[in-house]
Amino acid sequence: xxxxTKTEGKKTMTTNAEQNQxxxxxxxxxxxxxxxRKVVNDLSMTTYAGEVFGFLGPNxxxxxxxIKMLVGLIGIDEGSIAVCGQDVTRQFEKAMANVGAIVENPxxxxxxxxxxxxxxxxRMRKGVTEKRIREVVELVGLSNRIHEKVGKxxxxxxxxxxxxxxxxxxxxxxxxxxxxxxLDPAGIRNLRDILKNLAHQEGICxxxxxxxxxxxxxxxxxxxxxxxxxxxxxTSVEEMVEGMQQKxxxxxxxxxxxxxxxxxxxxxxxxxxxxxxxxxxxxxxxxEDIQRHLGEINRKIMETGILVYTVSPVETQRLEDxxxxxxxxxxxxx
Amino acid sequence: xxxxIQNELIKxxxxxxxxxxLGILLILIVxxxxxxxxxxxxxxxxxxxxxxxxxSELEYLNSSKPDGYEVQAAExxxxxxxxxxxxxxxxxxxxxxxxYYSFQSPLIYQKDMLTAEExxxxxxxxxxxxxxxxxxxxxxxxxxRLEQMxxxxxxxxxxxxxxxxxxxxxxxxxxxxxxxxREDAARExxxxxxxxxxxxxxxxxGRYVSDTSYEEAQxxxxxCEYRLEHGIESYIDEDGSTESAYWTSFLEGAMMITIVSxxxxxxxxxxxxxxxxxxxxxxxxxxxxxxxxIIISKYLTMLILSxxxxxxxxxxxxxxxxxxxxxxxxxxxLTAAQGEVSVGSGFVxxxxxxxxxxxxxxxxxxMAFMISSMMRSSALAIGIxxxxxxxxxxxxxxxxxxxxxxxxxxxxxNMNLSQAASGNTVFPNQTLGFSIGVLAVHMILFLITAYDGxxxxxx
Numbered sequence: 001x002x003x004x005t006k007t008e009g010k011k012t013m014t015t016n017a018e019q020n021q022x023x024x025x026x027x028x029x030x031x032x033x034x035x036x037r038k039v040v041n042d043l044s045m046t047t048y049a050g051e052v053f054g055f056l057g058p059n060x061x062x063x064x065x066x067i068k069m070l071v072g073l074i075g076i077d078e079g080s081i082a083v084c085g086q087d088v089t090r091q092f093e094k095a096m097a098n099v100g101a102i103v104e105n106p107x108x109x110x111x112x113x114x115x116x117x118x119x120x121x122x123r124m125r126k127g128v129t130e131k132r133i134r135e136v137v138e139l140v141g142l143s144n145r146i147h148e149k150v151g152k153x154x155x156x157x158x159x160x161x162x163x164x165x166x167x168x169x170x171x172x173x174x175x176x177x178x179x180x181x182x183l184d185p186a187g188i189r190n191l192r193d194i195l196k197n198l199a200h201q202e203g204i205c206x207x208x209x210x211x212x213x214x215x216x217x218x219x220x221x222x223x224x225x226x227x228x229x230x231x232x233x234x235t236s237v238e239e240m241v242e243g244m245q246q247k248x249x250x251x252x253x254x255x256x257x258x259x260x261x262x263x264x265x266x267x268x269x270x271x272x273x274x275x276x277x278x279x280x281x282x283x284x285x286x287x288e289d290i291q292r293h294l295g296e297i298n299r300k301i302m303e304t305g306i307l308v309y310t311v312s313p314v315e316t317q318r319l320e321d322x323x324x325x326x327x328x329x330x331x332x333x334x
Numbered sequence: 335x336x337x338x339i340q341n342e343l344i345k346x347x348x349x350x351x352x353x354x355x356l357g358i359l360l361i362l363i364v365x366x367x368x369x370x371x372x373x374x375x376x377x378x379x380x381x382x383x384x385x386x387x388x389x390s391e392l393e394y395l396n397s398s399k400p401d402g403y404e405v406q407a408a409e410x411x412x413x414x415x416x417x418x419x420x421x422x423x424x425x426x427x428x429x430x431x432x433x434y435y436s437f438q439s440p441l442i443y444q445k446d447m448l449t450a451e452e453x454x455x456x457x458x459x460x461x462x463x464x465x466x467x468x469x470x471x472x473x474x475x476x477x478x479r480l481e482q483m484x485x486x487x488x489x490x491x492x493x494x495x496x497x498x499x500x501x502x503x504x505x506x507x508x509x510x511x512x513x514x515x516r517e518d519a520a521r522e523x524x525x526x527x528x529x530x531x532x533x534x535x536x537x538x539x540g541r542y543v544s545d546t547s548y549e550e551a552q553x554x555x556x557x558c559e560y561r562l563e564h565g566i567e568s569y570i571d572e573d574g575s576t577e578s579a580y581w582t583s584f585l586e587g588a589m590m591i592t593i594v595s596x597x598x599x600x601x602x603x604x605x606x607x608x609x610x611x612x613x614x615x616x617x618x619x620x621x622x623x624x625x626x627x628i629i630i631s632k633y634l635t636m637l638i639l640s641x642x643x644x645x646x647x648x649x650x651x652x653x654x655x656x657x658x659x660x661x662x663x664x665x666x667x668l669t670a671a672q673g674e675v676s677v678g679s680g681f682v683x684x685x686x687x688x689x690x691x692x693x694x695x696x697x698x699x700x701m702a703f704m705i706s707s708m709m710r711s712s713a714l715a716i717g718i719x720x721x722x723x724x725x726x727x728x729x730x731x732x733x734x735x736x737x738x739x740x741x742x743x744x745x746x747x748n749m750n751l752s753q754a755a756s757g758n759t760v761f762p763n764q765t766l767g768f769s770i771g772v773l774a775v776h777m778i779l780f781l782i783t784a785y786d787g788x789x790x791x792x793x
Contacts, residue, residue: 068792072620074792099622102617105613108614109614111349111350112345120344121617124622125621125622
């Protein structure tokens with residue numbers, strides 16, 4: 001299954017490139033070792049301007065490690081990473097001039113005000129005007145609290161200050177590591193709107209890492225799934241969900257005698273049955289002509305005299321399920 | 335780079351703890367000045383013999399009869415019978431000593447060897463002096479002494495030097511024991527000139543004379559004569575000692591640099607480590623600025639701060655001592671070489687002293703900076719830094735005592751450059767050049783370690 005999805009991922013990337021989008025982050029065959037353990041394994045991927053890219057994976061999959069390599073916090077053992085065509089190791093300053101980032105927790109100097117913190121970062125970057133600082137503060141909605149000491153900020157406010165900091169110098173890439181951690185639903189929604197707007201209106205490439213799949217489903221255009229340091233799939237969110245749906249649609253039966261119906265269907269080819277309670281069962285169909293197959297199954301059940309009350313397709317699968325399905329078995333190694 | 339340094343300074347001066355440390359420093363400067371004021375207000379005025387003192391001294395001398403007690407006993411006897419008060423710093427007491435030890439002593443001990451003429455001569459000189467004492471006539475006494483010296487058998491230059499003080503006092507019409515500074519200065523000049531004359535005579539006689547002691551006497555005489563000529567009451571000498579209370583306190587204040595060292599160790603120890611501890615390092619390093627620039631600007635910030643703090647303590651001490659001791663600014667720093675006096679500013683000399691104290695400050699700050707960058711622990715950096723600052727010299731002294739000569743290669747044995755320059759070092763033959771070399775090697779090692787630790791660290 002792994003090889004299959006990988007091919008599919010590559011196909012998706014070609015499609016995006018064909019849509020004439022500009023490659024922003026190019027990761028080529030990157031590996032990283034912690035001691036002897038390989039935490040990132042031959043990872044290659046590209047993200048484009050104007051998209052929100054979700055970097056998904058369970059804890060310890062290597063998401064943060066990859067992001068740290070991307071922003072130069074740790075070295076790259078094998079391969080290379082370029083941002084806007086600049087190699088992050090050899091042309092660090094030029095590459096980072098295009099990057100805004102929050103890695104892990106948004107920790108700022110607590111003994112300074114939000115504004116003083118932003119001034120610190122403004123001095124380290126080129127072309128940040130006072131107007132721009134006011135602009136980003138406005139954007140993240142901190143205008144009325146910006147002159148308070150950061151020590152008094154809530155986590156959500158610090159997260160927003162972090163975003164403001166990352167946006168100061170008009171970066172082409174915004175990298176956020178677990179940005180929704182510790183945010184309340186309103187905060188998450190607010191952040192989501194900001195990020196989507198940045199990507200879709202201003203053409204910034206936003207890269208977000210998370211293990212909260214449901215959240216990413218709402219936020220991202222594309223996702224890359226990382227398990228045990230290996231990128232197992234890169235695809236658009238819709239394609240991923242649809243793909244799962246088409247490959248193995250599920251139907252829920254409400255019948256008179258579920259046990260007998262299940263025994264009958266188990267002899268059917270390309271059909272798997274999950275027995276629920278005495279009146280319910282779920283059927284997963286595979287193969288070419290699903291519709292016809294479903295009709296035949298229905299007829300068979302009715303020919304035996306079992307009453308069929310309802311047959312309904314199971315709700316569109318969510319990204320979360322897709323993710324769990326994809327990483328099934330592999331996560332156990334972690 | 336300038337903006338990075340600006341950032342570092344803003345970080346340091348946004349913290350309350352920085353101001354607390356500076357406040358403590360200021361309080362200590364004031365405290366030391368106040369202590370100097372209290373301890374310095376004690377003034378020395380010579381001891382005055384009481385009748386009781388004289389009686390018990392006499393009793394002791396007459397009972398135990400130590401060698402040559404007779405002159406002393408005769409002098410005490412005279413003092414007791416005169417019924418006057420005898421202050422040991424008064425000219426009368428000095429004249430009495432002169433009379434008994436120069437003229438009475440040969441009459442007692444060499445009685446049999448003296449001719450009748452000689453005896454009469456000694457007796458006359460003795461009587462003359464006693465007469466001036468009883469008349470309480472200093473001018474007469476001074477003139478008498480000059481006459482007596484002239485009649486003596488010494489070489490002309492020696493006579494000249496011996497009489498210097500009396501002549502100066504007579505010329506300037508200075509009464510002794512009136513607290514005029516010129517009295518002491520002239521006395522000092524006289525004794526230095528006397529030593530010069532004696533050494534020259536020894537040289538002429540073909541005897542060995544050490545060049546340094548000759549030059550020292552010559553320089554001493556030159557400085558005293560310069561002071562008398564230019565009316566300089568207080569001055570700062572080569573070793574930094576001075577009569578001026580203001581300058582004593584100001585120069586002593588250089589020890590406050592140790593407190594500055596502690597402050598700098600705290601700042602340098604936290605400089606890199608705190609970024610790690612607070613998690614801000616990740617925000618610092620994702621900026622489009624290389625780590626090389628960040629670590630260099632952090633170190634430069636420490637150097638700039640060290641320098642500013644030393645200057646600050648210098649200026650603060652100079653100002654804070656004014657209300658305690660008065661603005662005694664005109665005191666010069668006098669040195670002499672080959673009998674030539676050179677006049678320096680006390681402020682320049684004090685600044686040099688303060689900056690020399692800064693050598694160990696910078697060395698220890700650099701060490702703390704290295705530990706901070708290498709270990710990411712401010713507690714460790716501050717702990718080791720302060721321990722080294724305080725305990726380093728103890729360890730070195732201990733090693734020297736045990737005869738471990740390798741101790742000279744330790745940084746602690748080389749931090750006191752003024753000591754190294756004067757040759758007064760813990761280990762023998764430790765030159766200024768050697769000390770600077772050892773310091774340089776250590777500093778380079780510290781800086782390379784700090785740089786390497788910071789630029790290669792995985793965050």
